[in-house]
Amino acid sequence: MEMPKHLPPLLALRAFEAVARHLSFIKAARELCVSQSAISHQVHKLEEHLGQPLFIRRTRAIDLTCTGDAYYRQIRPALEQIAQATQELLAVPEQRALRIGLLASFATLWLAPRLADFSRRYPHIQLELQPAIELADVAGAEVDLAIRYGKGHWPRVDSTLLLAEQLSPVCSPQLKATALAHAPRLMARSHQPFEWHDWSASHGLDLSQHPQVMLHDYNIVVEAAVAGQGIAMGRRQLIQRHLDQGSLVDAFDLPPLHSEIGYWLVTARAASNPSAQCFALWLQEQVEASMRNSDTSN
Missing domain, CATH: 3.40.190.290 (D-Maltodextrin-Binding Protein; domain 2)
Structure with a gap:
């Protein structure tokens, strides 16, 4: 089975989700244990892949564009589902007598x-x-x-x-x-x-x-x-x-x-x-x- 053609870079997607949730590159970087510049690079990579900006960058704050906000609401449930499936797979099965x-x-x-x-x-x-x-x-x-x-x-x-x-x-x-x-x-x-x-x-x-x-x-x-x-x-x-x-x-x-x-x-x-x-x-x-x-x- 082939990989879906429109699937974006997953590292970039993860970085975008963290920034969108915190509305902060700094907090997203701390959560993912990477540098702020690495987060910025991944978000920019995703914006290039999509061909449009996802954030409005101000001097001391950022906000989602309308497109970014809609995209975030659509991808977040899918990422949560992936995280839940991974957690269940890694969990030690409960021993039944x-x-x-x-x-x-x-x-x-x-x-x-x-x-x-x-x-x-x-x-x-x-x-x-x-x-x-x-x-x-x-x-x-x-x-x-x-x-x-x-x-x-x-x-x-x-x-x-x-x-x-x-x-x-x-x-x-x-x-x-x-x-x-x-x-x-x-x-x-x-x-x-x-x-x-x-x-x-x-x-x-x-x-x-x-x-x-x-x-x-x-x-x-x-x-x-x-x-x-x-x-x-x-x-x-x-x-x-x-x-x-x-x-x-x-x-x-x-x-x-x-x-x-x-x-x-x-x-x-x-x-x-x-x-x-x-x-x-x-x-x-x-x-x-x-x-x-x-x-x-x-």
Whole structure:
């Protein structure tokens, strides 16, 4: 594309605008950090280009000619627009946090202890964890990505299994030794109803003698089980620390259930957020490391 034929010298145009605004060669020179003679030279150059005077020069003052005044009013909005466009281009873009929807239990028991490594490796990416019992709307851009617990197959999103879960009922050692027979099953609003059904069905057990007690979320369920208040469905990926410490034990001495239940990375279809991609790769590395550590400990 060719340069417009009637575009005047831009340095001369800038000098003219400053002089016209201040009605002073001295003030214009100070603003543009050049000499007064340089300003006069540029204005004269523009007048020659246009073929007519733009200023009335008096002994102690100057004024715009009618032509100069009309020309100034027309070019000033264009120069302001150029300045604004340049300022926006040079401005440092505001960093937006990477929003991650997930259950509070996964955030607290598995993710949080590992986040220092992410911050060290990606200091330019700010994370905003949004724990909630309800599923975050990834497809509707409520969050950038989510970590969901279940069996996958959610509509309108892409799901990748991160971490398969192993389920087995757990309780405190004291409860198991003294009052297991009719201890309540501790459940949370975030609990998936298939957890107890799938586990009991796999072992042919009827757990109806254990009444249900509903709590707010899985973190509270775990703490209540540690305190001897009942039996929790142990998500072993989240409670491994309690199992290692002995504050929780298997309630029925039966093997855990291995199934398609697990933690899934959920993204919008055709998503291309670079920060989300960095987090997804890092998350996969953490999963692989935790699996290696688990194999080593076993």
